[in-house]
Amino acid sequence: MYEEYTFPQVTIEEYTHTDIWVYTVGTNSSWRLIEGATYSIHSRNHALVNGAIHWIATGMPGHSILVLSFDFEDEKFRSLSLPKSFSIEDTLDPLVESGGFLSLCHWKDDGNFDVWIMKDYGDQQSWTKQFSVMEPTLSGLGELILYTFMHSEE
Structure with missing residues (x-):
């Protein structure tokens, strides 16, 4: 077999x-x-969570921003809602897997960013802001800061 x-x-x-x-x-x-x-799809960046690959995407024709997933088991596309406060103009990158959860950075106009985690897969209400990072601490290393945070609990 x-x-x-x-x-x-x-x-x-x-x-x-x-x-x-x-x-x-x-x-x-x-x-x-x-x-x-x-x-x-907004970025080649993706996250593998819950048996599916996920990307930040824009829905057509309404142009709503969301997470697009492709489930490997049933080979179907699905959409997951982001927090209602997010808009099409927002920069949401990178989308990553963190401890089995879907996680992303929400970049703001002032150069700061928030890290969000979806605690209950598929439930829009479960998106939780974990912390914020201010611009002086970034030094162009936003992804490194996120990676360090995600792996500091191990």
Whole structure:
């Protein structure tokens, strides 16, 4: 008996929709196109949480900002809501996995950023601001600060 492994390849078409080509390795190796995601992914940055890959994206045609996920098990796209205070103009990067939770940085116009964690996967109300970092402490190392915080509890 052979096990099958699935590998995604993401294609962004002119910021109007996202296609995922899935390559399955196993007894019947093949490429398949999973269509139907009318979202624009904002960044190549992604997080693997809860058996799905996640990106910050914009919904079409309403242009709402959200987290787009692709579940490897059922090969379906889903959207997860961000806190209601976030808008399309916000910079939300990086999106990462932190202790099994979905986490992101919410960059502000003044150069500061907040770190948010979704404590109950799929529940918009569970987004919790963990802490804020002020500009003088950044020194262009926002991702390093986030990484250090996430791994300091181990």
